[in-house]
Every structure is written in C-alpha cells, then in structure tokens.
Amino acid sequence: MAGKFEVYQDKAGKYRFRLKASNGQVIATGEAYESKASCLNGVASVQKNAPGAAVVEVES
Numbered sequence: 001m002a003g004k005f006e007v008y009q010d011k012a013g014k015y016r017f018r019l020k021a022s023n024g025q026v027i028a029t030g031e032a033y034e035s036k037a038s039c040l041n042g043v044a045s046v047q048k049n050a051p052g053a054a055v056v057e058v059e060s
Helices: 036-049
Strands: 004-009 015-020 026-029
Touching: 004 036, 015 036
Parallel strands: none
Antiparallel strands: 004 015, 015 026
16 A cells, blocks of 8 residues: 555644555654645645655754
C-alpha cells in the first residue's frame, strides 16, 4: 500500500494534514489552515512540488 495524506481538524478547529508512510508512520505534517479547501491546496502543492526535490544539508 502506498503512503497517504490524512486531512483533519485540530482541537482549535483548524485544518491540517499529515503524510503517512505505508507502515502508518507519520513522515510529514502541514501547517494549520483556516479552511479545508486551503488545506487540500497545501496537499496538492506537496504532491506537485516534492517529486525530485533535492535533499540539502544545512547547519543549525
């Protein structure tokens, strides 16, 4: 089974998403959105922009 995005409302009523791997582990989370539509746009942006994204190491 492939990974999946879960869209949900948090305790404050904001919409969020999390990306889960096929084993159920959360591997990414989104910010809080005011509307479900905005949250779904965030999911679509990750889906569109992540393929082939570079991995960059930064110093903290």
